[in-house]
Amino acid sequence: MDNTTEGKWDSLPVKLNDGITQTLNELGFTHMTPVQSACIPLFMRNKDVAAEAVTGSGKTLAFVIPIIEILIKREDKLKKMQVGALIVTPTRELALQISEVMGQFLQKFPQFRQILLIGGSNPIEDVEKFKEQGANILIATPGRLEDMFRRKADGLDLALSVKFLEVLTEEQEGPQEEDCCQEEPG
Ligand SMILES: Nc1ncnc2c1ncn2[C@@H]1O[C@H](COP(=O)(O)OP(=O)(O)OP(=O)(O)O)[C@@H](O)[C@H]1O
Known part of the structure; x- marks a missing residue:
């Protein structure tokens, strides 16, 4: 990539975890x-x-790294069914x-588990997987996510699991011409 010009990782205000x-x-x-370099420091200070x-441009790591950092730094460690990031x-x-x-x-943080909740497969399989393995990080498309919130009768109480949420990330598609990253007011 030719746009990796914004300093080394150790120039961040908060040192990253060794893993x-x-x-x-x-x-x-x-x-x-x-x-x-614009987003990670803001995220790690729990800013919107x-x-x-x-x-x-590397957006994925701009939120994947802070998510892991924030979950590691939690005082109460997340239990199997507690979702810390969506x-x-x-x-x-x-x-x-x-x-x-x-x-x-x-791979360096086996204490955390992720689950992918997307359409195209039988939702019951996702319900069973979640119940069996648990998850601390959910990566989801909106339709399947909504479906999972309605699965209490199948034994999955997702609303209870997301009470532990620390980070919500929404990816949107749209015209994207300029790079920018800013703190959201409020
Ligand atoms: N700091 C970095 N140094 C070198 N390569 C990087 C760095 N960060 C990300 N990459 C690589 O750059 C590529 C693009 O990154 P990424 O997919 O995160 O971009 P994106 O902005 O999320 O794109 P999209 O809008 O398609 O999701 C990936 O192959 C990724 O591995």
């Missing part, structure tokens, strides 16, 4: 992209962040891409 730094080294990502950046994306493809990146980084 994250190791994965970044393994990937050969020495520098942050502009959207990463709105980012708009062109495709391929990522909602408009398409299955995006959800799959994000899940792949999240999976790479979670």
Whole structure:
């Protein structure tokens, strides 16, 4: 990538967890992209962040890294069925891409589990998987997510699980011409 000009990872105001730094080294990502250097510090201070950046600018890591950092730093460790982060994306493809990146980084954090909730498969399989394995990070498309919130009769109380939510990330599609990342008011 030619837009990784925004400083090394250790120039961030808060030092990243060693597990994250190791994965970044393994990937050969020495520098942050502009959207990463703008968003990660804000996210890690628990600010509401709105980012708009062109495709391929590195948005995924701009929220995947802070999500893991925020969950690690929680005082009460998340239990199996407690969801600490929810990522909602408009398409299955995006959800799959994000899940792949999240999976790479979670290898160093086996205490956290992610689940992908997207259309195209039997929702009951998702319900059973969630009940069996639990999940702390949900990556979902809106339709399947809504469906999962209505599965109390099948033994899944997702509303209860998301009471522990620390981070909500919404990916949106739309015209994206300029890079920008700012703190949301309020
Ligand atoms: N700091 C970095 N250094 C080098 N490569 C990076 C860095 N961050 C991300 N990448 C790589 O750049 C590519 C684009 O990143 P990513 O998919 O996150 O972009 P995006 O802005 O989310 O794009 P999209 O809008 O398509 O989702 C990926 O192959 C990713 O692995």
